[in-house]
Amino acid sequence: MDMNEIKEIFFQECEEQLAELESGLLKLNDGDRDPETVNAVFRAVHSIKGGAGAFGLDDLVAFAHVFETTLDCVRSNKLEPTQDVLKVMLKSADVLADLTNAARDGGSVDESRSRSLVKELEALANGELLSPSALAEAPAPKGAAKPVAKAVPAAAAPTVKPTDDSGFQPVPFSFDDFGGEGGADSGMPAYEVIFKPRYELYSKGNDATLLLRDLSRLGEMTIYCNTDDLPGLEELDPEGAYFFWNVTIKTDKGEDAIRTVFEFAEWDCELTVKPVEEARADATSNDELPMVPVPFDLSILDESGATEEVSAANARAEETAAAVAAAETASNVTQMASAAARVEKKESAAAAAAAASAAAQNNAAAGAGQTIRVDLDRVDRLINLVGELVINQAMLSQSVIENDTTGTSSINMGLEELQQLTREIQDSVMAIRAQPVKPVFQRMSRIVREIADMTGKSIRLITEGENTEVDKTVIDKLAEPLTHMIRNAVDHGIETPEKRAAAGKNTEGTVRLTAKHRSGRILIELADDGAGINREKVRQKAIDNDLIPADSNLSDEEIDNLIFLPGFSTADKISDISGRGVGMDVVKRSIQALGGRINITSKPGHGSVFTMSLPLTLAVLDGMVVTVAGQTLVVPLTAIVETLQPEAAAIHSFGANHRLISIRNSFCPLVDVGRILNFRATQANPVEGVALLVESEGGGQRALMVDAIQGQRQVVIKSLEANYTHVPGIAAATILGDGRVALILDVDAVVGASRGQSLKAEMSLAAVG
DSSP, rough: OOOHHHHHHHHHHHHHHHHHHHHHHHHHHTTTTOOOHHHHHHHHHHHHHHHHHHHTTTHHHHHHHHHHHHHHHHHHTTOOOOHHHHHHHHHHHHHHHHHHHHHHHOOOOHHHHHHHHHHHHHHHHOOOOHHHHHHHTTOSSSOOOOOOSSOOOOOOOOOOSSTTOOOOOOOOOGGGGGGGGSSOOTOOOEEEEEEEEEEEHTTTTTHHHHHHHHHHHHSEEEEEOOOOOOOOOGOEEEEEEOEEEEEEEEEEEEEHHHHHHTTTGGGGGGEEEEEHHHHHHHHTTTOOOOOOOOOOOOGGGSTTTHHHHHHHHHHHHHHHHHHHHHHHHHHHHHHHHHHHHHHHHHHHHHHHHHHHHHHHHHHHHSSSSSOOOOOOHHHHHHHHHHHHHHHHHHHHHHHHHHHOSSSHHHHHHHHHHHHHHHHHHHHHHHHHHHHSSHHHHHHHHHHHHHHHHTTEEEEEEEEEEEOOOOHHHHHHHHHHHHHHHHHHHIIIOOOOHHHHHHOOOSSSSEEEEEEETTTTEEEEEEEEOOOOOOOHHHHHHHHHHTOOOOOOOOHHHHHGGGGTTTTTTSSSOOOOSSSSSOHHHHHHHHHHHOOEEEEEEETTTTTTEEEEESSSSSSEEEEEEEEEETTEEEGGGGGGGEOOOOOGGGGGEEOOOOOOOOEEEEEEEEEHHHTTTTTTOOOOOGSSSEEEEOOOTSSSEEEEEEEEEEEEEEEOOHHHHHHOOOOOOOOEEEETTSSEEEEEOOHHHHHHHHHTTTTTHHHHHHHHH
């Protein structure tokens, strides 16, 4: 695996961490004060910073460091996560995401915005909140934003004068926060920790003081900073690591808890953790040997008899040296034996601990689900192959049916088993692509915040059903229409705080985004409690823009749908948010391209609800194959309520060209599909056909009139727009078992046409888009 692949994995993990970060901040914003939520937010930023440091992404590391420092103040209860504080942190999460995207794609970020947020984060970490004027005066950074020096509000330190001409000033630093002042239980286990960072620890954006602060939370501790390795100023390497710390801590959490504090930095430091008794024993055994007294006679310095005395002295010195050497050898042997015994004891304990740890990991792995990362192209290839498998299975079944009149052969039994296996494979493959809509919903939170700031409105986004799963292809194409709808709701739907207060509403507007499954489809609703659609203004705007005749008589539903026309906008002036009339038109075309529909429900003064109905997958569907005027169509099974054979007594004429069918003492409009699609010029006799009772997304039921039902099948969806062009009343196409192409009916479009809506008009609107 090369560096580019590793870097790509890092950015993929960043997306997950950013999602976790925003999710945690939103929980805090909603009043959640669970310490684990705060820790999860902190870990997300810390992980991003650590990985960015490994790849040399200095801008990302610098901003993440400032952000992490402020979060640590929240984690240590030094800073209360109020609404104002969380507002700054949510904006910081947005900038962190921008910096991550810029590092991956090579773009740039708004330096003034990031500079302003750095000042705000620093102020929060110092127990302050900068005013807007102070933020505007913030100096421009030279490249990356500088990390914050202080993480916790502290009393002002006395001014220290420079110690030399170069202007060097020693910085007073207090470790009072690392340990308690009160006496600890004398029976509590004590450990000696030696923490020696390497330069890699600092190059990755880690901070030794934060690690030591986390360590202090385990119990009472004393700490000593060792500066013996600090060189002179001329030999000092600015990127070097010269300090290390000796810590004695009393805690009942155990050695594992101490090592857990340093788990993010274990590869970038030298860490020793021992019980105090063992550490002291090691220190004693490593002391220098006691001095051995050597007899010395000062008379040898006399000139008389010097030669004899010197010789005797030399002989005595050799004997003494031999004795000293023997003593040293004996002492060394004793030391080695003692050390070997300690090593053997440690290895036995380590082996037992490793075995217990491995067993715990195996149990955890057995209980937790495992995931792998798979390239999306491989999944798409697999889905295409499954689609071809479904088609070939249908063709094989069709051939056997045509050549086997008995229907009891072993081949038929094998085909039935093949059909079941094919269905299971298809369901399993589609489940691989199914993903929750949570990532898309979380992206909308930022859009709401930004538009609310631009418009001066106070708006709260509430999301429901975030874990509702849908095909990834649908999710990827949801972002654009949802973005336009959110912008429309915030800019046009929600009133200003003054207008809301005058109307007796809460000054804070609410936008609710909901996802849920219904009848094999996914429904996404976007509701706001704003002013609703001003239908008179919408109608007048459409007349002024020559979109409708001045004398047109439109229903409320038809007026509401005017906002989807290309070039339509009710904004009085063009702004960065709206006014160009392209937003809602894009929404409708995007939803239609996904095979979905969008409906509007609006009540003046109370708000609007936009409902999108989308298929769960764009690959396959269960459908009923029918015949209409010699043409083969597929009706989605999810739209069919029941099928029935009409009787002459149940058919009632209504007006010149309309008919009703009586179903259990209620009347339902009867729709001739062949007439609607212009397959035939006259209406067919209902008694000679079959009625499919369907329910459209717009509400209400219709009985679709077809000539005959061929059967129920699972078909592979093939896009007509991608391979041919948009066909009114037709959602897509498929390949049948005999190789023929069948059209998949757009039930909602056919029902809409039965109400007087023109299929050609719909096609022309799509063509304009």
